[in-house]
Amino acid sequence: MSMSAGPEKRRDTLNEYGLSRLSLQAGIAIQEQENVKAISKAKRLIGFHLTKYFGGCSIMEGYGFWSHQGDEFEREYDDPQQEALLWINLMIMPDQLDQARACIKECGELLRERGFAPDLKRIHCELTVTEAHHITVGIGSVTHG
Helix, strand or coil: CCCCCCCCCCCCCECCCCEEEEEEEEEEECCCCCCHHHHHHHHHHHHHHHHHHHCCCEEEEEEEEECCCHHHCCCCCCCCEEEEEEEEEEEECHHHHHHHHHHHHHHHHHHHHCCCCCCCCCCEEEEEEEEECEECCCCCCCEEC
């Protein structure tokens, strides 16, 4: 699987805080892995795939908890579930949102095909408008776009 055309060169919009971006976060449930190398392979698979199209991402492993009634807005929920997951953070420009969502979906399909997430049906996504910048270490300037 591959995305058709990569993003075109663009000029970032600067404001008083830094570069305006969207933070697309995605939680992908994976099969519990006893082998640390297997988790590392899954993270590398996603990381290299997303970096190819967006220049970088971060991936953390952890656990997600949920209930089958979670979308019913109850006071209490029965039968909580736990699942291993990979949590992806991808910083994108607003015009890259559709491409980023498609690429996250491709990551899920790759994980399913390679046996890391054989039962994967949905990917939890969150989108936040954010200001991005870098803090420069060891140089007189404090921030750098």
